[in-house]
Amino acid sequence: MIKNWHRLCRAGRLSVGLVIATMGFSQACIAQSSDSQQLSLQSCHVKGVRQQVQCGTLMVPEDYTQPNGERISINFVILPAIDSSKKQLPLMFLAGGPGQAATELASHIYSGFNEVRKTRDLILIDQRGTGQSAPLQCQEPLTLDPYTSVPEDFTLSDVKQCLLQLRGDLSQFNSENAIRDFDAVRAALDHQQVHIYGGSYGTRAGLVYMRMFPESIKSVVLDSVGPIEVPIGLFGQSAAQSFERLLAHCQNDQLCAKQYPNLAQEFVALKAKLKRAPVTVEIAHPRLGTNTAFTISHDKFLSTLQMQLYSMPTRSLVPLLIHQAYLGDYKPLAGLIAQSEGDMGIYIGLHFNIVCNEDLPKISERMKAADADNSFAQGMSLAMVAKACSVWPSYQPSENFYQSVNVEIPTLILSGALDPVTPPSNGEQAHAHLVNSHHIIAKNNAHIVASTACGINIINEFLTTQKPTELDESCLDDVPAESFMLGLNGGVAIATSQTKPAQARK
Numbered sequence: 001m002i003k004n005w006h007r008l009c010r011a012g013r014l015s016v017g018l019v020i021a022t023m024g025f026s027q028a029c030i031a032q033s034s035d036s037q038q039l040s041l042q043s044c045h046v047k048g049v050r051q052q053v054q055c056g057t058l059m060v061p062e063d064y065t066q067p068n069g070e071r072i073s074i075n076f077v078i079l080p081a082i083d084s085s086k087k088q089l090p091l092m093f094l095a096g097g098p099g100q101a102a103t104e105l106a107s108h109i110y111s112g113f114n115e116v117r118k119t120r121d122l123i124l125i126d127q128r129g130t131g132q133s134a135p136l137q138c139q140e141p142l143t144l145d146p147y148t149s150v151p152e153d154f155t156l157s158d159v160k161q162c163l164l165q166l167r168g169d170l171s172q173f174n175s176e177n178a179i180r181d182f183d184a185v186r187a188a189l190d191h192q193q194v195h196i197y198g199g200s201y202g203t204r205a206g207l208v209y210m211r212m213f214p215e216s217i218k219s220v221v222l223d224s225v226g227p228i229e230v231p232i233g234l235f236g237q238s239a240a241q242s243f244e245r246l247l248a249h250c251q252n253d254q255l256c257a258k259q260y261p262n263l264a265q266e267f268v269a270l271k272a273k274l275k276r277a278p279v280t281v282e283i284a285h286p287r288l289g290t291n292t293a294f295t296i297s298h299d300k301f302l303s304t305l306q307m308q309l310y311s312m313p314t315r316s317l318v319p320l321l322i323h324q325a326y327l328g329d330y331k332p333l334a335g336l337i338a339q340s341e342g343d344m345g346i347y348i349g350l351h352f353n354i355v356c357n358e359d360l361p362k363i364s365e366r367m368k369a370a371d372a373d374n375s376f377a378q379g380m381s382l383a384m385v386a387k388a389c390s391v392w393p394s395y396q397p398s399e400n401f402y403q404s405v406n407v408e409i410p411t412l413i414l415s416g417a418l419d420p421v422t423p424p425s426n427g428e429q430a431h432a433h434l435v436n437s438h439h440i441i442a443k444n445n446a447h448i449v450a451s452t453a454c455g456i457n458i459i460n461e462f463l464t465t466q467k468p469t470e471l472d473e474s475c476l477d478d479v480p481a482e483s484f485m486l487g488l489n490g491g492v493a494i495a496t497s498q499t500k501p502a503q504a505r506k
Helices: 102-112 156-165 175-188 201-212 236-252 254-259 263-276 298-308 318-326 331-342 348-362 365-372 380-389 424-433 453-465 474-478
Strands: 013-019 030-032 038-044 053-061 071-079 091-094 122-125 194-200 217-225 279-284 291-296 343-347 411-416 437-442 483-485 492-494 503-505
Touching: 053 175, 071 102, 071 175, 091 102, 091 175, 091 201, 102 122, 122 175, 156 348, 156 380, 175 201, 194 201, 201 217, 217 424, 217 453, 236 254, 236 263, 236 298, 236 318, 236 365, 236 380, 254 318, 263 298, 263 318, 279 331, 291 298, 298 318, 298 331, 298 380, 318 331, 318 483, 343 348, 348 380, 365 380, 411 424, 411 453, 424 437, 437 453, 453 474
Parallel strands: 091 122, 091 194, 194 217, 217 411, 411 437
Antiparallel strands: 013 343, 030 038, 038 053, 053 071, 071 122, 279 291, 437 503, 483 492
């Protein structure tokens, strides 16, 4: 799930708030695999990773029902194990979005999954439509100035111009074909089985993989689950719940409550003010130092706040952002938006292509109304995507696509209790259908439990033992509770009277 439906950044991607490096690839030699698919693989270096890694491509059919038709190149990177002597099965990483390019996360995964990488390779594959796998990438006019543009200005003309730039048969850029690509890479690399890790939309891809090719998978980690049965985009209720818990945690802490005694009221007043009219202020550019006009609208404010709810470090800024903006100081907010200029992106063409066809048609008017019945951002999460989908080309997912996944593959399910888009109820839904699964709810986590060392250690233990119900989860109790910035010059309040202990579902 994306952090922000409404703010578009460079290269036609949606900003999601994780700084990464782009990849640098050298020319690769071509080898022929036994199934007549061209596999290219060679040693290389990628930006942000000092160690030599392997870069590869695999030619696959654009349309798997037409194996002799158009072909596309699937790009991947292998981060090698530190110690390969034990010949452990590799872990395949399924990126989120939909629309993240896994190889563009290489430097982040290289360090974040270091414990896993000690004994097993990590395989990062750019899903078709992302990265260097036939990217569906919009350039102008979807490139917006983060200071002066506002989400409310997004038009159907922008979407139509984007569509004119896309190449290929869009109906073939779907979740099931992406999984066929992933399994083709697995086979071409001569792995009988792999472990898979999926985060956010990557869990949707992982569930599809489990249904389509169960024999190819040794075990599965689903982190921050987006079940096939739950359409992407219904974030109103979960975001509101996440925000309300943040407010409660602040008020339960003596220092935070003293610094921001009227935080909820200030939020309501600020929303109402921006609903009446956007505000434009002159600020010093956070990076360049030059005077810059900064425009903040109702939707821009809410989407920026919602993005901060995804991670524990950025959640700590929310009370300060609200309070300062209420006082008329938008500089902290501008600073955050400036930081997003170089952030990880979503390939917007693939994002819309999947959500418009696999998700939005499943959202009824009743579901929209129920999701919008909240006091945070109402139904804003669906606003822009619904507009784009009204003119986006359609295709029909397969009859099997929406089936619940019922397999016996060992599966670890992870949820953050504070997650604004994939709440623990999503994990419970997947857990109910997977007979060999275990669901862990981390009380002091938001989106992606693997963002903590504790989460990685639990994942690594699971990959080693394959026993999801016998894991050591005690480190979850040591993950710090929410903390909050008390002022522009620093100072942190740690909320101590918060949620229930870490929970597990068997």
